[in-house]
Amino acid sequence: MFKAIILTLLEFQTRRFLHKHRPKVVAITGSVGKTSAKAFTATVLSQRYRVLAQDGNHNTHASVPLAVFDIPFPSEELRNPFMWLQVLWQMEQKIRRPFEHEALVLELGTDHPGEIAHFKYLSPDIAAVTSVAPEHMEFFKTIDAVAKEELAVVNYSQLALINRDDIDPIFARYVTNTNIDTYGTSGVAEYRYIVEDFDVKKGFTGKFVSPEFGEQPVALRLLGEHNIKSAVAAGAIGLKLGLTKEELVAGLEAIQPVPGRMQLLRGLKDSMLIDDTYNSSPKAAIAALQTLYTFPGAQKIAILGSMNELGEFSQQAHEEVGAACDPGLLDWVITVGAEAEKYLARAAAAKGCQVRSFLSPYDAGAFAHRVLQRGATVLAKGSQNGVFTEEALKLLLHSTEEEERLVRQDPIWLQVKETQFEKSASSR
Numbered sequence: 235m236f237k238a239i240i241l242t243l244l245e246f247q248t249r250r251f252l253h254k255h256r257p258k259v260v261a262i263t264g265s266v267g268k269t270s271a272k273a274f275t276a277t278v279l280s281q282r283y284r285v286l287a288q289d290g291n292h293n294t295h296a297s298v299p300l301a302v303f304d305i306p307f308p309s310e311e312l313r314n315p316f317m318w319l320q321v322l323w324q325m326e327q328k329i330r331r332p333f334e335h336e337a338l339v340l341e342l343g344t345d346h347p348g349e350i351a352h353f354k355y356l357s358p359d360i361a362a363v364t365s366v367a368p369e370h371m372e373f374f375k376t377i378d379a380v381a382k383e384e385l386a387v388v389n390y391s392q393l394a395l396i397n398r399d400d401i402d403p404i405f406a407r408y409v410t411n412t413n414i415d416t417y418g419t420s421g422v423a424e425y426r427y428i429v430e431d432f433d434v435k436k437g438f439t440g441k442f443v444s445p446e447f448g449e450q451p452v453a454l455r456l457l458g459e460h461n462i463k464s465a466v467a468a469g470a471i472g473l474k475l476g477l478t479k480e481e482l483v484a485g486l487e488a489i490q491p492v493p494g495r496m497q498l499l500r501g502l503k504d505s506m507l508i509d510d511t512y513n514s515s516p517k518a519a520i521a522a523l524q525t526l527y528t529f530p531g532a533q534k535i536a537i538l539g540s541m542n543e544l545g546e547f548s549q550q551a552h553e554e555v556g557a558a559c560d561p562g563l564l565d566w567v568i569t570v571g572a573e574a575e576k577y578l579a580r581a582a583a584a585k586g587c588q589v590r591s592f593l594s595p596y597d598a599g600a601f602a603h604r605v606l607q608r609g610a611t612v613l614a615k616g617s618q619n620g621v622f623t624e625e626a627l628k629l630l631l632h633s634t635e636e637e638e639r640l641v642r643q644d645p646i647w648l649q650v651k652e653t654q655f656e657k658s659a660s661s662r
Contacts (some may be wrong), residue, residue, distance in 0.1 A: 236315070245299060265515065268365050357390065360392070366405060370523045374545075395416070397416070427454070439454075454489065493509070521560075536568070552577035556582040567579065602627060
């Protein structure tokens with residue numbers, strides 16, 4: 235009852251805020267890639283607008299109203315009524331004052347069916363749906379349920395952009411809004427990017443294609459095709475909100491990788507580390523492997539962690555990633571976590587890969603450190619709880635100063651990791 239009252243008040247204040255200040259509202263959702271798309275969109279829109287982008291995503295109904303008001307998510311006990319009274323008072327003050335931002339970029343996360351539909355009160359000017367893929371399958375059960383959930387945002391937004399490459403057209407049955415455009419890297423998308431060249435240190439060169447301006451030369455300092463798609467989404471959103479050709483190009487070329495999402499770091503022995511440790515899903519893990527295969531170097535190592543929250547799809551998903559491990563292109567497959575050891579490692583070994591499995595990222599990193607050769611390329615990919623492959627990468631960095639570029643390095647997260655792996659060690 236207390237929670238319901240607080241959420242009602244938060245949403246009431248948010249409606250008042252949006253009605254008074256009238257910022258452009260961009261909502262981004264999807265199974266994979268929404269955080270990068272959010273960050274890239276904020277960068278592109280900043281060429282014209284004063285932009286407020288949601289910092290993180292707590293996947294709760296309270297996090298989005300707080301993001302609209304630029305109020306940090308409370309670290310205190312969430313059932314503390316005095317804390318929420320203080321939050322509501324802050325909201326009231328911000329409603330009354332001038333709002334310094336002109337555009338809001340919000341990430342809408344979901345754990346259970348019906349949560350995306352709940353955000354209808356935002357009435358977004360533009361929504362982007364990045365993908366439909368297995369997620370939180372212990373609650374969604376089927377991929378159809380995931381599609382219905384993620385596409386719900388389309389039906390209450392003025393305009394929607396849908397990733398043509400990663401959302402099956404069959405799911406159009408869940409969409410009632412006809413004001414839709416598509417983006418991606420394939421020729422069927424209205425907004426797309428044509429890759430002409432790729433350099434591991436400089437990223438992609440190519441052309442951004444749009445109905446507004448045709449083909450425009452654009453350099454993207456990114457790794458991985460999935461990051462290209464997020465950049466295209468950002469560019470399309472920018473054009474829909476009135477950016478000029480010059481602003482579009484400048485915004486796209488200003489995009490930087492998001493920490494923990496295909497970020498290139500310098501490693502020991504002149505190695506290159508591909509940091510994709512923020513989270514993992516079958517589609518993203520396979521895309522990261524494909525990127526690793528394009529890198530030069532005599533030795534390639536993939537550190538692959540368990541993928542969480544996949545329910546009954548877990549075995550199939552991990553086996554798909556294991557099957558994507560190519561023994562002709564990988565020297566080592568190192569897994570972290572029980573599910574990865576049970577399914578992914580077995581599938582990779584069946585393909586002929588050299589595999590070692592660990593329950594702890596610290597042990598995985600120590601092993602990678604031992605086998606690392608000069609000039610190697612190392613990919614690290616994994617989910618959060620019980621995995622945390624960024625801790626494996628930490629042991630391979632050229633300098634400890636680079637640790638701040640890794641995800642989840644604040645004291646709270648470090649304590650979580652220490653507690654989890656202490657328990658893991660004591661249970662063996």
